Amino acid sequence: MSEIEREAMEYDVVIVGAGPAGLSAAIRLKQLDSELNVVVLEKGSEVGAHILSGAVLDPCGLDALMPDWKEKGAPLNTPVKQDNFYMLGEAGEIRVPNFPMPPLMNNHGNYIVSMGNVCRWMAEQAEELGVEIFPGMACSELVYGDNGEVKGVVAGVFGLEEDGSFGPNTEPGMELHGKYVFLSEGVRGSLAKEVIAKYNLQDGKEPQKFGLGMKEIWEVDPAKHNEGEVTHTMGWPLGSNAGGGSFIYHLENNQVFVGFVVHLNYKNPHLFPYMEFQRFKHHPKIADLLEGGKRVAYGARAISEGGYQSMPKMVAPGVALLGCSVGMVNVPRIKGNHNAMLSGKAAAEAAFGAIKADRSGDELSDYEIDVRSGEIGKDLKKVRNVKPIWSKWGLTASLMLGGLDMWTNTLGFSLFGTVKHGKNDAEATEEASKHKPIDYPKPDGKLSFDRLTNVSFSMTNHEESQPCHLRLADENVPLAVNLPKFAEPAQRYCPAGVYEVVEEEGKDTRFVMNFQNCVHCKTCDIKDPSQNITWVTPQGGDGPNYPNM
Numbered sequence: 230m231s232e233i234e235r236e237a238m239e240y241d242v243v244i245v246g247a248g249p250a251g252l253s254a255a256i257r258l259k260q261l262d263s264e265l266n267v268v269v270l271e272k273g274s275e276v277g278a279h280i281l282s283g284a285v286l287d288p289c290g291l292d293a294l295m296p297d298w299k300e301k302g303a304p305l306n307t308p309v310k311q312d313n314f315y316m317l318g319e320a321g322e323i324r325v326p327n328f329p330m331p332p333l334m335n336n337h338g339n340y341i342v343s344m345g346n347v348c349r350w351m352a353e354q355a356e357e358l359g360v361e362i363f364p365g366m367a368c369s370e371l372v373y374g375d376n377g378e379v380k381g382v383v384a385g386v387f388g389l390e391e392d393g394s395f396g397p398n399t400e401p402g403m404e405l406h407g408k409y410v411f412l413s414e415g416v417r418g419s420l421a422k423e424v425i426a427k428y429n430l431q432d433g434k435e436p437q438k439f440g441l442g443m444k445e446i447w448e449v450d451p452a453k454h455n456e457g458e459v460t461h462t463m464g465w466p467l468g469s470n471a472g473g474g475s476f477i478y479h480l481e482n483n484q485v486f487v488g489f490v491v492h493l494n495y496k497n498p499h500l501f502p503y504m505e506f507q508r509f510k511h512h513p514k515i516a517d518l519l520e521g522g523k524r525v526a527y528g529a530r531a532i533s534e535g536g537y538q539s540m541p542k543m544v545a546p547g548v549a550l551l552g553c554s555v556g557m558v559n560v561p562r563i564k565g566n567h568n569a570m571l572s573g574k575a576a577a578e579a580a581f582g583a584i585k586a587d588r589s590g591d592e593l594s595d596y597e598i599d600v601r602s603g604e605i606g607k608d609l610k611k612v613r614n615v616k617p618i619w620s621k622w623g624l625t626a627s628l629m630l631g632g633l634d635m636w637t638n639t640l641g642f643s644l645f646g647t648v649k650h651g652k653n654d655a656e657a658t659e660e661a662s663k664h665k666p667i668d669y670p671k672p673d674g675k676l677s678f679d680r681l682t683n684v685s686f687s688m689t690n691h692e693e694s695q696p697c698h699l700r701l702a703d704e705n706v707p708l709a710v711n712l713p714k715f716a717e718p719a720q721r722y723c724p725a726g727v728y729e730v731v732e733e734e735g736k737d738t739r740f741v742m743n744f745q746n747c748v749h750c751k752t753c754d755i756k757d758p759s760q761n762i763t764w765v766t767p768q769g770g771d772g773p774n775y776p777n778m
């Protein structure tokens with residue numbers, strides 16, 4: 230592919246990904262100098278099509294970027310007015326009072342938003358400032374300069390043959406070169422992964438950790454809807470099988486975001502995160518809210534959970550990693566959008582300074598300093614031990630010791646120092662023989678749904694004749710290693726039913742990848758116990774088409 234002749238376009242800054250991080254960077258660059266040439270490339274069919282976030286938004290990122298966001302019509306319409314936290318048992322719940330929680334957990338002043346819509350609005354602001362935004366343009370390769378620096382990306386390759394070769398209908402795409410390239414691909418970015426490996430950016434840091442977030446939008450009975458209500462739960466149905474919990478956010482128009490996160494460091498390969506989510510909705514408290522309503526959308530996405538100690542070095546020659554390509558989620562708050570925005574702003578300011586000083590293609594170290602010692606670092610440092618304490622000692626310890634640690638960190642010290650995460654999530658998976666299979670109830674089609682029916686509510690679409698974008702390093706591993714050792718967990722951890730082991734009488738067992746179903750969550754790239762699957766981007770415009778997630 231690299232020998233293909235392509236047209237090249239020159240920019241000051243090339244930004245990959247139109248999420249909150251990339252769009253904030255674009256806006257800030259143009260605020261600082263309207264003459265800068267800035268381009269944003271987005272693989273979704275439109276801005277927002279691949280954004281799945283919740284979300285309760287802490288507006289501190291927007292405040293810093295555009296203090297007049299309210300006058301400019303930002304779609305932050307639902308202030309949080311009630312914050313509930315429950316521990317669930319199978320048939321009941323205990324309300325955890327708000328007063329012992331450290332102040333950082335308080336949602337007062339935050340908004341329930343569709344991040345897809347917030348990104349659409351941010352894109353309009355960016356375009357008004359003169360940023361060029363190209364949706365439907367997947368960035369599939371990095372372009373390196375003579376000195377080994379990142380100098381650009383290849384975007385817009387369409388119509389490859391099934392085996393990856395060029396055919397009569399192939400469009401080779403183009404190279405977009407920049408003085409600096411920003412990778413704001415979100416969690417487990419495919420180009421960011423290459424950059425982290427090439428420049429050894431994770432060296433000396435803890436491994437990145439992840440969760441799998443699944444979400445449905447429900448329209449509920451108006452009598453049960455309480456605009457502005459935010460609820461988080463822990464406990465049932467996961468119990469001690471895995472860390473995680475749910476979120477239920479009442480937004481406008483009688484809609485409710487119902488989401489469930491499963492930490493991907495679970496040991497039992499029989500665990501089926503999607504079915505845990507479906508089962509959760511049958512808890513009497515949740516069922517009562519949803520009964521009589523209808524599910525209107527479904528999606529899934531990994532969420533970064535390593536926090537402060539897992540952030541890789543975020544700059545290398547010519548390139549900077551932004552937002553969740555670094556991993557900037559504050560785990561106990563389940564919030565990363567504010568830090569994504571702040572990181573975009575910080576990267577833009579560093580690049581602006583460098584370009585004014587006639588620099589290009591070098592490391593934007595000022596950006597890294599800003600992230601680690603500024604607002605983002607402060608936000609993440611306070612909560613750095615919550616996730617590893619949870620992983621090591623379980624939910625109750627995490628509530629007590631993690632809570633204590635957040636309090637002491639708020640006062641400026643920690644009794645624990647910095648707790649290590651240990652293994653990465655793939656390595657955390659144990660052999661199937663050590664664990665019992667889990668019996669999940671069949672979805673009832675009213676509150677719970679089978680996976681493929683739900684995937685159709687993500688409006689996912691992939692051109693079928695292109696190469697499969699899920700690359701196996703060794704195609705024998707799924708059946709020769711993962712099946713006997715781990716009961717091939719890809720069949721269960723994928724929230725879109727991409728992976729199947731097909732056993733038919735009289736035929737050889739087959740491992741099938743229905744890549745057309747992929748919702749771009751990246752879980753397979755993270756959780757495969759043999760680390761044999763690499764997620765690369767399919768052609769632009771493919772993937773989910775989320776309405777207002």
Ligand SMILES: Cc1cc2nc3c(=O)[nH]c(=O)nc-3n(C[C@H](O)[C@H](O)[C@H](O)COP(=O)(O)OP(=O)(O)OC[C@H]3O[C@@H](n4cnc5c(N)ncnc54)[C@H](O)[C@@H]3O)c2cc1C
Pocket residue numbers: 245246247248249250251270271272273277279280281282283284285286287366367368369413414415416418419420441442443444488529530531532551552553554557558563564565566567569766
């Ligand atoms: C279920 C769930 C719930 C969450 N809830 C909240 C919440 O309530 N509040 C909160 O603040 N945070 C929440 N988060 C975290 C939040 O979503 C992230 O912190 C945030 O999305 C990070 O922003 P980003 O710009 O770095 O990446 P993203 O928002 O993921 O945006 C990345 C963009 O880049 C595009 N892209 C990726 N690769 C390429 C490529 N190669 N070429 C072109 N385009 C590409 C993607 O399509 C996407 O549009 C939640 C996350 C999940 C999964």
